Amino acid sequence: MQGRKIVRNNDINRNMFRIVRVFIVLFIILIGNLSYIQIVKSEWYDSNPLNPRIANKENSTLRGDILDCNGKKIAYSENTGKIVKRIYPYGMVFAQAVGYTGTSIGNSGIEQGENANLSGVNMLLHQLGPLEQLFAADRGNNVKLTLDAVVQKAAWDAMGNKRGAVVVLDTNTGAVLAMVSKPSFDPNSAAKNWESLRVDKLSPLLNRVTQGMYPPGSSIKPMMADAALQQNVITPDEKIECGPYYDLGNNQKIYEADNAVYGNIDLEEGIIHSSNVMFAGLAVKMGEAGLKKAFDRFGFNDGLQTDFAVESAHLPDFSKLNKGEIAQVGIGQANLLVSPLQMAMLAESFGNQGKMMKPYMVEEVTSPNGGVLQKASPSVFKEVTTPDRADLIESYMKNEVLRGTGRNAAVKGTVVAGKTGTAENSLGADHAWFIGTAQVGNKKISFAVILENSGFGGSEAAPVIRDIITTMLKED
Template identity: 40%
Template sequence: MRNDIPANLRRVALILTGLLAILFLYISFIQIFEGNQLTAHPLNRRATEAARRVPRGEILDRHGDKLAYSERDSEGTYHREYPYGAIFAHLVGYDNPKYGKAGLEGTFNGELSGLTHPERHLGAIVRLWGPIPGNHLVLTVDRALQQAAYQALGGHRGAVVVIDPRTGAILAMVSKPAFNPNTLDRDWEKITSSADSPLLNRATQGLYPPGSTVKIMIAEAALREKITDINKVFKCDGKLKIGPDYVLNEASLRAHGRVNLEEALAVSCNVTFGSLALELGRTRMANLFERYGFTRSIGEEWQESPVRLPVFSRLGDGDLAQTGIGQGSLLVTPLRMALIAAAFANNGKIMKPYVVEKIVAADGTVINEFKPSEWLTPVEPNLAKVVGQMMVTVVAEGTGSAARIGGIKVAGKTGTAENPHGAPHAWFIGYAPADNPEIAVAVLVENGGAGGEVAAPIARQIIAHQLY
């Protein structure tokens, strides 16, 4: 059999042509569909070094106050300045040549650096027109409210989230302990070795048992499923015996006696809500948390730690009752609980949270504007109103009385969440004014003790600052 050299050459040529075509298509795909993402990626050192010679866009609060801006140094490169230091550290983040980017500086790196400008694809040719400055971010947060929340949290470890329930706009987001992004080079070793984890954004990444704050959800579910009504009377003698060897106790073994649902919520009766969780059962409890979005992501841009839910089908009765009072293996973020408060404030609707209002070019042109959008409707409006009134009673007459404000009707729920690592975590979630809500708030104080004594006064300061 003789070799057909021309035929073999044609085959090789076709194979090579095919490989070149595949390579061309792959390079085109990267350039067209993934170019901006790869260019703006924080690990792209070449792009990062190039960006140092271009003024990075400013980050502004809703009123135009500068939260981050670029200054040029003697070598002709730019560095970032953060006028409010630790107050906005977790939300705004940092842009550091050595330690990379975090917060909004990382999430919106492409926009702030200008690397997503279409002209940047022209490579070195673009330099003929001079440096292209980055775009500005205008946020939904209020600088003064952020400062007030930071000060209200004081020396506690914890987080505060304030949201406009009507739109989903984040008005303030604080995490403590924090760090000063202006002195990151000097303080990095101290920051990273601290047992208090100051780099952790507790508002979105901290996971905590929610304690009694979930009782508003249990109350709504029990009414929705017609397990109870507002007139049914429960008897609390200080403990709930479950099975042969399990007892769910009230705090300090206090017996509340005969209480209806509103009174039970006001005094945060464990016996009542543990009983309701048992009546709801495993399937309806699982559906409840799914209905409120606990199994869904609110968006990758938040980098939120996923909620940890128990496997309801495997829970014993004692653990199911514990979940009904926000204990057991249930862990949530403060941002998530702010959204729960917002649901009752907004007639049962949860708006998708957002913190960037618009992206603006250096010449003032609005490149992108973010509009409010509905995320979920977990509660029927009539039930949101009923439970909301119960939350008003919690503040007016119950465990949340430290959140009372003269002339402003506040709705809320306290939580004292036991944990195996120390003193209980203190919670307060709520909204105001109760009859026409403008803000919803979640306050979490790590190892703070009783929510009504520690978290509620912090919420009071924040609400009063915003509404007075």
């Protein structure tokens, strides 16, 4: 009997130890999850418009101002005594970049990304829970952006009534100076018109700069030129017979625009004339592995984390491309879709010694009494090419503006480098591209323009940049 009691006690002890171990594991998981929410995900929850504590905070706090780089108000709140009204003095001009806010429609753009700051949520005090109310201010923090109202308005005006996007970056820092998307909407009446905006087939709520996906067409050719040089597929002095078509075999041909015949030309002339024959042939020589390396090197496969929402490029499965599709990728077609922001960053790398900067829009956050709570620090996103190759490719792009397809972007008194693109669109007329860099006073800018269903990049997109640069020079 004594032996049986010992066995029974041992069984009970073992079961108790198992239960204790289970509870310990569950406790560790609970602590880990709480720590993850409080530390890692706290900023996400604080900026989420569905967070009831944030909503309550907004009801008791006057939302902070959003300012351009020169301190001009582009969003602010007024308390009329009956209601608190959010006002956007520029209406449609900044709509997608700055966004909207409302209890019935939530937030978007900077209004969403900086919701915690604008609502006056102090991240350290927020950890105190209800005690936060003892120290909280009655006004949110102000957010100063890198956007320049003059450049933004110039881009808006230059686009006219065309659909598409314009983005202008500071080449040396990555600061976003302008971000325009059309068609647009008026954030002052977004809540009132929400249902019609939400179902509008023209997608006015979509930020085409960061989330619009388009085939790049010939605007991808500077990257292809760099890749061909890097992979020793061609040298700067080597010449290739170009025109009127590149023969893929099996009755498949890729033609030059207007069936042009350029003769025996080098890489620079290939960029200047935007030769399809040259770049289709270079892509075939690089092959699917070489193309994949090029897109990887220029960051198209890298997830970009910044202070505004960014869509990643849609790249083909290079390992499954046939010869014709490889040639099409070389001229920016096939299953290849990129955003205007990515193409501006591509141009930026050639104008910045091979360095691609991380784009950002929030310059600083200040408290209601003017204290600086947060300040941007420019950083390199990727070093995508060598300084020598970057300078060489940019020199080709300068000559394209001087005597090639980008002549309509030329501005007297400054140096503009660019690459046109006319991207075929299976759903309608071609899209018009223009990307590049320009020296404007003591600042160097990088840019990308796309005009949907507008035709030739040189005649449609290039003049948009010319008008923006002209305005910036007058302002400077």
